[in-house]
Amino acid sequence: MTGASWRATLARSRLRLFVIQVLLVSLFVTLFARLWFVQVLTGAEYRAQAADQSARDVVVQPARGLIVDGQGRPLVANRSSWQVQIDRTLFQRLAPPQQDALLTKLSSLVHVPAHRLRARTLLCSEAGARPATCWNGSPLQPVPVVDDVHQQLALAILEQAEAYPSVLATETTMRSYPSPYGVNAAHLLGYLSSVSEGELTQARKEHDKSINGASVVGRAGLEREYDEYLRGMPGYQRLAVDSMGRVLGDNGTVAPTPGDTLVTSIDARVQGVVERELRRAMAVARRTVDPVNGGRYKADSGAAVVLDARTGRVVAMASKPTYNPGVWVGGITSKQLKRLYSKKAGTPLLSRATQGEFAPGSTWKPLMSVAALNHGYTTQSRLNCSSGLQVGNRVFKNYESASFGSIDFAQALQISCDTFFYRIGLGYWQRYGSDPANLKAKDPLVAQAKEFGFGKPTGIDLPGESSGRIADRGWKQRYYESQKGYYCDLDRHPEKAPNSYLRRFAHEFCLEGNLYRAGDAVNFSIGQGDTVVTPLQLARAYVALANGGTLYEPRVATAVVSPSGDVVRRIPPAVSGRLKSKKAVLHYLDQALTGTAKVGTTAWKFTGFPLDRVPIRSKTGTAEVYGKQTTSWIASYTKDFVVVMMISQGGTGSGTSGDAVRHIWESLYGVRGAAVIPGRAAIPGVRMPTRLPGFESDGSILPPVRRAS
16 A cells, blocks of 8 residues: 555545544433433423322212202202222232232131122223223222121121231112101112213213212113213322322322212102002002902002192102112112012113003093184084994993983083094094095194104103004004005914914005004094003193193202202203193083082092092093003093002092092092091192292202292
């Protein structure tokens, strides 16, 4: 290598070394600049984030709000209870054999299988977790595994902490049912159960902080309808944890906010009477012989409704069969749940008052009278109450084939003459709809029924209400289209039909099941056939008769009150419409139905009752359903209240329900024998509270103060 080439090589080496030195210096400058930025300029922010990562929030559940009657009597309250929990953080530190031994020992103490205890400790996000048992809450939060244990058992766990590592016993609150006057009201109040994964996901999407993995939510009744007010707002306890998730200490607590109190229009005293009388009436029916088949009435279900005629509010509502709402507290067993849905047990979860659908029978006649008197008939009109009426090839008979000659509307209602109303239904059919295939034919009776709100829910503030059914021409066509495949198949293959009646029905239905014939119109006029209503719908219609034509959406709740006693929300009566009827017609009906308790079908049950002081308007009903015993109905009202009672497969209207309905009226007006109890003599009916109960700072609830008269 020459000197020149050596000097060139040395120059290039020095250049490379210089470039490397510059790069190293640049890297160190950048590194030190970043360190200065992180530690000095933004150090406080990062220290806060680091501290936040070492803290976790554990939910503290709020006490659920009370449900009280109009006088402030608690219908649903809370009570202290002991709950057994497992701290997952401590539990997971145990070796698998130690975990198994602990769960086995705990199982023998609390009488819950060890595998169920294990399943409860699994997070819902973990493999093998079951939605019905897994834990939706925070992984750091102790998992409740057994609710409502005896205090002595809880103390045993606390005193032997070394024997039950990771097991805790904590005092908590649970739902209780004080049952003033012995009320049950299960279908009104509803029940609670744990939040589902879907509900929790939806709450997170909506940023609803009132629901968390450990929440319970309303599933029926008022508990569900007003859940957002009753549930309250959870608090939290902030825990310091290490990088392994182990709890190091407590960084403070934010107290939960208890749920609001729900004030209802229910009167516990009246509710107790209504439940007792419904129960007694059904018991009487089961001891009564059915003259048709010689056996006793089954009286398989029943309902009773009391509404305030001036506002449409619910004063009392009972349904049988019922259940103990406390069965849901602390978790329900599969056996208990199966019974609540069991047809053999009468499906106790089903509210017959709002969800049961039944033919209304003759309680339908006053509503049909309104239609007739507004569409061509007058109060002077008279029709023949014969023993029967020939319609086509069938004779539609009067009840017990009685004949009373030419009578007016008042007499027809008081003695409940079927053939009188058969003639009205047939007359309208012949005048407007003799073409059975005409779906748009005018029908004043159907139009009036819809104006009274039948065929759709009443809008009561309870979930799951049934709509009932108006079996008009449109419904019959829709039903035919949905069922013709089944019945036409039976018609083509009669060997599939179990009896001759079904074979004949299938043949006729397949040929002309969509046609609205004269027999349909005749049946509709007396509340028979395919039209069905709920007891609440019928009671709501009678409210409109009682108050002169205003149709209300029934309401159970009157107000929501905060834990501090402030009114959060008032729930006023809701008007849903007004009857398009002449006032004179409603006045005539009012007077006619007053005679039912004096000389009509309920007179024998109201002997000695002070009807001059408390004029009760009433209508009985004995609805016939193919393959079943008759359904007993009584619908009655004053200017203050409406009382409706229904007993399925329970016999005649007044015969089965008459005594019970009288006793309810006696309780409403303070009647004892033939006299009004002194002290209530100046009161035209028990007045519903016009003010809310008083909520004191110590948590006590006082009855509302009456305004001076």
